[in-house]
Every structure is written in C-alpha cells, then in structure tokens.
Amino acid sequence: MNPSLVDKPIGSQLSYAAAVFAAKRRLVDAGLGAKEVERRVTLATQYSRVVMQVLVSLIVLLSAVYLLVTGNEPSQKLASGLIGTVVGYWLR
Amino acid sequence: MNRVTVATRHLASFLVLVHVSLGPIEAQTGAYCPIVPQTQDSSTTVFGGDDVLDLTGSNSKPSARLRVQNASASTIVFIDGATTHDPAALAALKKSKAQIVLKTNTGPTAARTMLTHRVETVSVLAAIPQDAAGVAATYRPETANHPEVLAEYRSIGQKLAAVPNTVIVPGARGQETVRQRLLAQASERQPASLLVVIGHNENGVLKLPDRSSLQLDELAEASAKSGRPVHVLSCDTVSANTQAAGFVTTRPLYFEEIAQALNVAFSTKTKDRTVGQFVRDVNVALATPESNARKTKIIVAVAVVGGTVLALAILNASDCGPLSREKCA
Numbered sequence: 001m002n003p004s005l006v007d008k009p010i011g012s013q014l015s016y017a018a019a020v021f022a023a024k025r026r027l028v029d030a031g032l033g034a035k036e037v038e039r040r041v042t043l044a045t046q047y048s049r050v051v052m053q054v055l056v057s058l059i060v061l062l063s064a065v066y067l068l069v070t071g072n073e074p075s076q077k078l079a080s081g082l083i084g085t086v087v088g089y090w091l092r
Numbered sequence: 093m094n095r096v097t098v099a100t101r102h103l104a105s106f107l108v109l110v111h112v113s114l115g116p117i118e119a120q121t122g123a124y125c126p127i128v129p130q131t132q133d134s135s136t137t138v139f140g141g142d143d144v145l146d147l148t149g150s151n152s153k154p155s156a157r158l159r160v161q162n163a164s165a166s167t168i169v170f171i172d173g174a175t176t177h178d179p180a181a182l183a184a185l186k187k188s189k190a191q192i193v194l195k196t197n198t199g200p201t202a203a204r205t206m207l208t209h210r211v212e213t214v215s216v217l218a219a220i221p222q223d224a225a226g227v228a229a230t231y232r233p234e235t236a237n238h239p240e241v242l243a244e245y246r247s248i249g250q251k252l253a254a255v256p257n258t259v260i261v262p263g264a265r266g267q268e269t270v271r272q273r274l275l276a277q278a279s280e281r282q283p284a285s286l287l288v289v290i291g292h293n294e295n296g297v298l299k300l301p302d303r304s305s306l307q308l309d310e311l312a313e314a315s316a317k318s319g320r321p322v323h324v325l326s327c328d329t330v331s332a333n334t335q336a337a338g339f340v341t342t343r344p345l346y347f348e349e350i351a352q353a354l355n356v357a358f359s360t361k362t363k364d365r366t367v368g369q370f371v372r373d374v375n376v377a378l379a380t381p382e383s384n385a386r387k388t389k390i391i392v393a394v395a396v397v398g399g400t401v402l403a404l405a406i407l408n409a410s411d412c413g414p415l416s417r418e419k420c421a
Binding site: 028 | 248292
C-alpha cells in the first residue's frame with residue numbers, strides 16, 4: 001500500500017482503491033514529477049486486484065443482506081458478522 | 093402482508109427515490125441543462141463589471157476572496173505577484189471555477205487591455221514526448237522503463253493532433269531544439285496570432301522531450317518583446333515562482349481535458365475573437381463537470397449502500413422491527 005495513505009486513521013483502504021482507479025484512468029498530467037508518475041504506474045498495476053476486492057466484497061455483502069432478511073437467527077448472526085467484516089475492511 | 097415483503101418494498105422505493113433525486117446532479121453541472129439552452133456563441137462582453145474580478149495586491153480582501161471562490165468559469169480573475177504570496181488568496185483561487193487567471197505586473201487596466209487584444213488565429217504547440225527517449229527526457233530514464241507512460245502519451249498525442257491548428261512537437265527538428273522552436277514561435281511578430289503552448293512543467297520550467305527546458309519567464313519575455321500573445325496550458329502555473337505577467341492555471345491539468353477544452357474553444361463561433369474570449373472559452377470547457385459529478389455520484393452511491401445495510405442491520409437487531417420474526421409484546 002502507498003505509504004502516504006497508511007497514516008490515515010480511517011478509510012485508508014478506500015483511499016487506496018480510489019488512488020488505484022485514478023491512476024488506472026490517467027497516469028500523467030501536465031505537472032507530475034517523475035516519482036509521482038512512477039508511483040501512479042505502480043498503483044495502476046494493482047487495478048485487477050482492487051477490482052477483485054470490490055467484487056468479492058459486493059458478493060459477500062449481498063449474500064449477507066439476503067441471509068439477514070430471509071435467514072433464521074443463527075444465519076442472521078452470521079450475516080451480521082459478514083457485514084461487519086466487509087465494512088470494517090473498507091473502513092480500516 | 094408479510095413483514096419481509098413490506099420491508100423489501102420500502103427498500104426498493106427508497107432506492108428508486110435516491111436514483112431519481114440523483115438525476116439533477118449531472119443536469120446542473122453544465123453537461124446538460126434542461127432550462128437554459130446550450131449555445132455555441134462566445135460571449136461578446138468586453139470584460140467589464142462582473143465578468144472580471146480583481147484580486148491584485150491590496151484588493152485581496154476577504155469579500156473579494158469570497159467572490160473569487162464562488163466565481164463562475166466565465167469569470168476572469170486578475171492577480172499579481174503579491175496575490176501569489178498570499179496563502180488565503182491562493183486558497184480562494186484553487187477553490188474557484190475560474191481556473192485560468194491573468195497575472196499582471198502593471199495593474200488591472202493593463203490586464204483589461206490584454207483581454208481585449210484581438211486575435212485572428214490561434215496556433216497550438218504541444219511539446220509532449222511520443223517515444224521512450226522523450227519520456228526519459230521529460231522525466232528521468234527510469235520512467236521510460238514503464239511502457240504504460242509512453243502508451244498514454246501516444247494516446248494524448250493523437251487526441252491533441254485532432255485539435256485544429258495544433259502541432260505536436262515530440263523532439264528536436266534537425267539542429268533546432270524544442271526550446272529554440274518555442275522561443276522562435278513566441279518571438280514571431282504576429283500580434284494577431286495567439287500562441288498556446290502545452291507542456292509538462294515543474295516549478296515553472298517546461299521540461300521538453302529533447303532534454304532541453306524552458307522557463308515560463310523566458311517564454312513570457314519573448315512574447316512581450318514580439319507582441320505575440322502566448323498562453324501556456326500546464327499544471328498549476330500559479331504556484332510556480334514566475335515573475336512575468338500572463339495567464340496562469342490554478343490547478344493540475346490533464347492533457348486529455350486540455351485537448352477537449354481546446355476543441356470546444358475552437359468550435360465556438362465568434363466574429364472578432366479576443367485573447368480574453370478564447371481563454372474564457374477554454375476555462376468554461378475546463379470547468380465542465382466530469383470530475384465533480386462523478387465524485388458526487390460515487391460518494392452518494394457508497395453512502396446509500398452503506399446506509400441501507402446499516403438500516404437493515406438495525407431493523408433486524410430490534411425485537412419489534414419489521415424484519416423480526418418474533419412477536420412483539
């Protein structure tokens with residue numbers, strides 16, 4: 001993970017994902033220095049990984065919501081745990 | 093009716109409502125306006141009254157800064173050397189939609205004269221790399237090891253080449269370096285021809301794809317001597333420590349958006365174009381919305397998904413909630 005994002009008290013994973021998407025979209029502008037361009041190149045290589053993270057999170061989240069609405073009590077407890085895990089992962 | 097079905101219906105209604113209410117966000121950012129018809133005619137105002145704001149020297153008061161901060165993209169803001177050393181004024185400029193501002197050394201009157209300078213033609217020179225050697229020269233040799241950077245510059249080159257009157261300068265031409273070529277163009281005695289230079293700058297120095305470099309001040313000096321107006325479109329040139337007067341940008345600019353903005357400015361029909369009108373057209377095009385509308389939608393979408401999940405969790409936790417299977421006492 002990018003060191004400049006690690007010191008955030010909350011939401012560094014979201015910031016990281018946003019930075020990866022931004023880097024994938026545009027690597028250069030009319031003022032970035034060499035180091036920043038290279039950092040963006042490195043971030044852009046993480047694109048597939050972050051997309052998979054988002055997809056897996058969505059699948060887990062939707063399954064958990066389904067369990068929460070339709071399942072019995074043990075399933076609902078499991079669903080609450082899953083939702084907490086996903087939300088916690090993205091807000092860490 | 094089953095409580096689960098009722099809750100699902102409420103949730104669906106809520107999501108539809110959110111989707112419908114999000115529609116106007118895009119509509120109000122300029123891409124499409126349902127009330128005011130979009131026109132392609134450049135404004136004919138002569139830069140008096142509210143379409144210019146003076147933030148020079150002693151005029152940088154809180155009220156003026158607030159007006160600049162809330163200025164529209166069609167406003168031209170005047171600044172001077174003192175403004176660039178005033179953090180509060182710089183902060184206001186960076187929040188403003190007026191992203192190209194006019195830096196003057198001789199006061200607002202001279203700045204207005206510059207805005208009304210008539211131009212018959214506009215030529216664009218884009219000094220960007222189109223090969224690995226150019227990337228290495230613009231940045232450093234290690235950067236050229238990443239083929240993605242070159243691929244992006246080639247894509248940018250194609251987009252810029254499609255802009256009318258635009259020449260890509262990817263390297264030296266014979267004995268003439270890119271630096272010499274830019275200076276020669278700025279030194280041509282063609283007061284009725286606006287020269288727009290696009291390039292990568294670091295701290296007020298254009299880093300050119302043939303390892304040469306050119307200070308923005310040198311370009312401005314050549315322009316002042318020849319009388320040919322020059323406008324540099326590069327990143328955040330207001331922060332560069334330049335002395336010369338001229339148009340400066342207040343935020344990082346992406347080459348794609350520069351190409352897009354120039355296309356819009358060139359497509360604008362006008363009889364007697366002035367420097368100020370051209371710059372204003374570019375500024376308005378740069379302020380279009382892409383980024384703001386996208387960001388707002390993403391944030392709202394994440395908030396809605398998160399809120400929905402949270403609401404379901406709370407409803408479920410409550411013994412008397414609609415999702416609870418237990419009977420309330």
